[in-house]
Amino acid sequence: MRGDMEWGSIPGLVRSAAERYADTEAVVDGRTRISYGELGARVERAAAACVASGVRAGDRVGIWAPNSLDWIVSALGAVSAGAVLVPLNTRFKGAEAADVLARSGARLLFVTGTFLGTSYVASLRRAAGEGTGRGPLPGLPELEQVVVLSDDAPADFRTWKEFLAAGDEVQPARVRARASAVHGDQPSDLVFTSGTTGRPKGAVITHAQTLRAYRIWTDLAGLRHGDRYLIVNPFFHTFGYKAGVIACLMRGVTMIPQPVFNVDTALANIAAERVSVLPGPPTLHQSLLDHPARDAHDLSALRLVVTGAAVVPLRLVERLRGELGVDTVLTAYGLSEASGIVTMCRRGDDPSVIASTSGRAIPGTEVRVVDAEGTPLAAGVPGEVLVRGFTVMRGYYQDEPATAEVLGEDGWLRTGDVGVLDDAGNLRITDRIKDMFIVGGFNAYPAEIEQLLGLHPDVADVAVIGVPDARLGEVGRAYVVRRAGSVVTGDDLIAWARREMANYKVPRTVEFLRELPRNAGGKVVKGALRGRAG
Structure with a gap:
């Protein structure tokens, strides 16, 4: 059964x-330990x-x-x-x-x-x-x-x-x-x-959907009895509650809840509690790797990292494996309307696949990419990501009009995300439809530009939005967090970008911030950046 x-x-x-x-041991919360x-x-x-x-x-x-x-x-x-x-x-x-x-x-x-x-x-x-x-x-x-x-x-x-x-x-x-x-x-x-x-x-979302989805998640991730899981992802979010609490219940994994992400606290918890599992957004893992006191903590028990975002630098995957010795690094993609999980990489996937895609559809689901008229697109062509299968919600609670906007009678859920499928069925999320901007007739996808800018050695974090331009309609503006000690300028970054990407993708302006505005799920709140841009 x-x-x-x-x-x-x-x-x-x-x-x-x-x-x-x-x-x-089921939960370790401060001094409280219960079975x-x-x-x-x-x-x-x-x-x-x-x-x-x-x-x-x-x-x-x-x-x-x-x-x-x-x-x-x-x-x-x-x-x-x-x-x-x-x-x-x-x-x-x-x-x-x-x-x-x-x-x-x-x-x-x-x-x-x-x-x-x-x-x-x-x-x-x-x-x-x-x-x-x-x-x-x-x-x-x-x-x-x-x-x-x-x-x-x-x-x-x-x-x-x-x-x-x-x-x-x-x-x-x-x-x-x-x-x-x-x-x-x-x-x-x-x-x-x-x-x-x-x-x-x-x-x-129903009980059956939750149980089936996160049984698959635990299987694909390789979660096992005896693991010790530092749950930094907020419980109010599917990633924290279901890929956290529910998944741990399935395998008898020890839960170590952390109410706020603080890198010093996380390092101390990983070392003291011999944490082996640490899912979270890429920024969480980046901050651990870059912490000046990292080597003072024993992180050798870490064996499994699951992350997910439009931008997961290949260098991050390589550093987690090379510097921390993490055996399994996986990426995944999901949304609340699909029980939090749509695609996931598999153990054994090449690091380049893990870094550049969110993996393949999980068993029991289908993924397609379509144009504005709903026509399926060929591999390599960007369009809106649709998902169909057991994970898809019943609908929005007491909101039939909003449900009808995203969920068709044929069962396909419109995600509002722009993505590309490769020949093997791996999905790469390039952006939200609403975040795409058009530069002189060319579609510009902020996440793609962010991934390229993130390769610059002085860039610790970056977000790109479209802003009005009298000549081109819209152009990119980059919000950048410098790496510690860096003195890189906006002109430096723009000049570098002109050598690395097509001209229409190059941000015309750069603003430096101490940190990017993010919600509790780790997503950049681009509305706040648009507010700054006026």
Whole structure:
């Protein structure tokens, strides 16, 4: 029997992991260390508390908090009680969080106390403290309860301990019956898009989709029992929750959640905890490699890196293998609307394939590249990437018009990404359709230009946008982060670019920044750069 069919649902996976890997260390969070058996018991207690709090099967439960053991327990507890999880981006402001909570109709919210100097409770109160509702936040009438993942909470909210204690009166048999009633075709979560452009939309993903997709992910990545996984990717993002928590549950891997990426903390964790698995965006791995104190830390346990982005420099792949001795470096591509995974490289692929593509379609999915009329294009010709298969969402939650814009009756999902397929079926993402700009009639793809500029020895990070030009319509502007100690100028880079790329691709202006604006998923927020450009 196929593994995901055996589990049936995420609650089934949690129960299986607790039994099969009972004595294996499950989570290391600061000084707290618990086994899979203990994790299973904690999740069951959280599920009992959800039942005691009136959560019904199918209710939406939000969670707005950074990576932690409490996030794992509360989220899996809610799902085990039959709820649909709504993870909220920790970069959201109060009004953005309130909007997602309102549109998802969440009845219960788990929220962190203070994170990065911000009180999320106070932020929510400012955004939703007034209205006609009778709950803790009158502006969110459907939100009946707010649980603060802390020892302190306002009078009309509940602490995590108070919430858990309320479930102690619920019989274990009742909790297990609720978990057993969850089926694979039911929604497991609403994953809201990153919102780098436009209003976030909630992609409806089921238990069966999640389990099948991340069983494949663990197989292709080679994740194995005994691995120790530093999870820096945010849990609110599919990469953190599903390629992180869910994948670890499948193989009995130790989870080490890190709430914020700090290179010093990451190096210390990798050395102290003998971390063997470290997925994340290319910038994360680049910063580890370039850290001046890297050699003072024992990183020899690292064996698996999975990354994904439009730009993954070949030099980065080579350095991870050569300097850190990482056996397996893989790239992948996905989006929330397709359960977070569409293509992935395979172990044994040539480094040039791993660096220049995001691999091939995973089993059970199809990928094609089409022109503006929807006609499939030949290998080597750029166009919009479409995906069809079991990973594709049911649709956007309560938003039929937006669903119809991207999901055809034939099952093909429009990704909004521009890509190129090679003869072997490997996909190279060149850009977002909205980011492409036209220079004197030629299509210019920022990611392609960024990859070329990233080869310059003085460039640590780079992003390119199109800006208006009276003669050519649009031209490129590059935002560059210099390498430490570099004094390279904009004129230097432009002159170098003229030797390395076609003239229409060459940025006409260069602006230097200390760092690029990125969202919590590691993507450059190009809207912020366009705002700078005026």
